[in-house]
Amino acid sequence: MTFSYAKWDAVDASDGEEEEPIEPYAGPSSAALKAAAAVVARKARAREFPEEQPRSAFAKVARGDDMRGLADVFLGDPATFEPKRAKGVARHWGLGVAPSDDRRRRALTIEFLYRGLDTPEKQFVKALLAKKRAALEEASPSSAAGRDLELRVSLAPYGDTSGPIWRTLRVSGSLTLWQLHDAALGPAMGWSRGRGAFYFTDLDDGATWCPVGDLDASDAATARDLFVDALDPRRTRVGDALREPGASLGYTYDLESRWEHGVSLCRVFDVDESRHGIAVLDGALRCPDEDGGGIAAYAAAVLDPWRAAGGSLRRTATLDPPRFALGRAVLVEAPGEPEKGAQWEGGAVVRTNVDRDSAVYAYAVRLDAPPHPNVLVPVDDDDHVRAKDGGADVEPTAARKLWDACRARDGAANADGPFDPGHFSLAARRRAVAAAAREPPKRRSDRVCAVCGDPRRLASCVACKGLSYCSKACQKADWDRHRPKCQQIRAERRKGVPR
Numbered sequence: 001m002t003f004s005y006a007k008w009d010a011v012d013a014s015d016g017e018e019e020e021p022i023e024p025y026a027g028p029s030s031a032a033l034k035a036a037a038a039v040v041a042r043k044a045r046a047r048e049f050p051e052e053q054p055r056s057a058f059a060k061v062a063r064g065d066d067m068r069g070l071a072d073v074f075l076g077d078p079a080t081f082e083p084k085r086a087k088g089v090a091r092h093w094g095l096g097v098a099p100s101d102d103r104r105r106r107a108l109t110i111e112f113l114y115r116g117l118d119t120p121e122k123q124f125v126k127a128l129l130a131k132k133r134a135a136l137e138e139a140s141p142s143s144a145a146g147r148d149l150e151l152r153v154s155l156a157p158y159g160d161t162s163g164p165i166w167r168t169l170r171v172s173g174s175l176t177l178w179q180l181h182d183a184a185l186g187p188a189m190g191w192s193r194g195r196g197a198f199y200f201t202d203l204d205d206g207a208t209w210c211p212v213g214d215l216d217a218s219d220a221a222t223a224r225d226l227f228v229d230a231l232d233p234r235r236t237r238v239g240d241a242l243r244e245p246g247a248s249l250g251y252t253y254d255l256e257s258r259w260e261h262g263v264s265l266c267r268v269f270d271v272d273e274s275r276h277g278i279a280v281l282d283g284a285l286r287c288p289d290e291d292g293g294g295i296a297a298y299a300a301a302v303l304d305p306w307r308a309a310g311g312s313l314r315r316t317a318t319l320d321p322p323r324f325a326l327g328r329a330v331l332v333e334a335p336g337e338p339e340k341g342a343q344w345e346g347g348a349v350v351r352t353n354v355d356r357d358s359a360v361y362a363y364a365v366r367l368d369a370p371p372h373p374n375v376l377v378p379v380d381d382d383d384h385v386r387a388k389d390g391g392a393d394v395e396p397t398a399a400r401k402l403w404d405a406c407r408a409r410d411g412a413a414n415a416d417g418p419f420d421p422g423h424f425s426l427a428a429r430r431r432a433v434a435a436a437a438r439e440p441p442k443r444r445s446d447r448v449c450a451v452c453g454d455p456r457r458l459a460s461c462v463a464c465k466g467l468s469y470c471s472k473a474c475q476k477a478d479w480d481r482h483r484p485k486c487q488q489i490r491a492e493r494r495k496g497v498p499r
């Protein structure tokens, strides 16, 4: 059979319609414009508060806010608010520390619904803030502001003041909480100054003080997860926040690592006994390397093993056997040109030795290939030798792990020399407190006397405005030390060097 194409040629494949001309677009119709304007107006109205107050005893709730992710506490009445307690103390006025998915969702919701208006949580906390401010300002015969206070601060969560890392201080009750952090607690503990943000928490009612206006972007985001709003630590004096012996505050340094301390008032001195300065009285143990990720991580890696070892670092570490046996094929950091960095060359362990007296780990490794065949390399540390196949003959002991954990902390921002968890130098902490007073913060209202730490009645050096003093006597006592710096500041100012 043959196939004919002829009938296909006759088929009309066109759709029979004329090509229509394309009309230019004339914009939305007036009806569409009207509808869009109505939607915009309705959304704007939704942001205003409606007359009725659904489900909240106190706060006004925006229309469209389903209140999912809103903690129950904010639905109550701030006048009768009792803080929730975790491990015995009140924390952060109804907020948990870790943001939940519901709270993340809520953060987006309120950003959309409450532009420029106070959210229910903010209204609630505002009322608590007002109540707390009134209580703080209330003149009380028991107020310890204006008198010396003996404080005990210790690094431990939940305001526990019995932690093993502690300091006692004698400070003026007139210090603001900001000054207490900057000029007293930080340097007395051994934290780097001006590095991490901080907040104080009243352990009875959950009120929080945080310099929220001074936080950088990442700290500000963290702070929003921690609390809705906070009191200004520049406006509360220590003696007003802590009035009676036994009262305590939580002090948290660094919003990321969140080093929690308990600060308790041990003693209030009489006015005529008070010296109004800042003095470190005593203490124990150095504070952690501050990037160490919080007290739990530090305790697991350093503090607990150190205590298990009887509070000794060096002695127990030196009992650790060498990790590689005789004859083991290893790679060793071999002699090379320093600028080329580490050169790892193959060899074999030909001698092992633990020198228990000098705490030196000694291997001798004979290299077995060019460029240094047969060269004998002495090795004093496990860091400079590793097994060719990756493993080790002897797992490091707990003591060795502790030793390594401490060596890894030698370069921490707040490490002063080899890191030893047991090291505490009262003289060094006193020097740090004195140095903080002599390096005044930018805001003049945050300063303390450069000599004695008294925060009251300060006057700046007339010549340079660089340092502040509480009295002529303190300024006179400091003049020999201050003169060169003073002259330098004045010279720079004459030359117009910006400060």
Ligand SMILES: [Zn+2]
Pocket (backbone or CB within 6 Å): 449, 450, 451, 452, 453, 454, 469, 470, 471, 474
């Ligand atoms: Zn002074």
Ligand SMILES: [Zn+2]
Pocket (backbone or CB within 6 Å): 461, 462, 463, 464, 465, 466, 467, 482, 485, 486, 487
């Ligand atoms: Zn001066």
